[in-house]
Amino acid sequence: MTIKKIITVPDPLLKEISEPISKVDSKIRSLLDDMLETMYEAPGIGLAAVQVGIPLRLIVMDVSWREEDGNKEPKFLINPKIVSKSQKMSSYEEGCLSIPEQYAEIERPESCIVEYLDYDGKQSTLKAEGILSTCVQHEIDHLNGILFIDYLSSLKRNMMIKKVTKSNKSKKDRVIA
Ligand code: NI
Numbered sequence: 001m002t003i004k005k006i007i008t009v010p011d012p013l014l015k016e017i018s019e020p021i022s023k024v025d026s027k028i029r030s031l032l033d034d035m036l037e038t039m040y041e042a043p044g045i046g047l048a049a050v051q052v053g054i055p056l057r058l059i060v061m062d063v064s065w066r067e068e069d070g071n072k073e074p075k076f077l078i079n080p081k082i083v084s085k086s087q088k089m090s091s092y093e094e095g096c097l098s099i100p101e102q103y104a105e106i107e108r109p110e111s112c113i114v115e116y117l118d119y120d121g122k123q124s125t126l127k128a129e130g131i132l133s134t135c136v137q138h139e140i141d142h143l144n145g146i147l148f149i150d151y152l153s154s155l156k157r158n159m160m161i162k163k164v165t166k167s168n169k170s171k172k173d174r175v176i177a
Helices: 026-041 130-143 154-172
Strands: 046-048 058-061 075-085 089-096 099-109 111-117 123-129
Touching: 026 046, 026 058, 026 075, 046 130, 058 130, 075 123, 075 130, 089 130, 099 130, 099 154, 111 130, 123 130
Parallel strands: none
Antiparallel strands: 046 058, 058 075, 075 111, 089 099, 111 123
């Protein structure tokens, strides 16, 4: 398994619509394994393939994992599609590995049902509630070129992008030998 580089805003690839997978083969599974390792290492609870620079409709998630206890329950979603959403909304403070150290409260449907192909290419259904519902919606947004900051005012959004750009620039100037 390989840790991949996570791209950050304002990389234009993050605005692209990812392509569906036509065949779940060993190449796709190996990419999913790399994505999972990259997500745990980051660390994060969800990652879309486009965030490692590959615009394919692939997501990995693990909302139960915490560094302290190490219990892992990974989920792999291929070509995920939201088939229903609750009227009831809930809000969580969201962050994104592609927008480091920026957070905002985002309101989304409290529960949703997602159809997808699993790691073995089998048709599956996920009934997501609470934090899992928010996470899967956040990740599916990535596949459609949408970031959580797109739900904020343009003023807030631009401020966050500027902060990330500035911090990346100052990192580049560092000499770590
Ligand atoms: Ni994200």
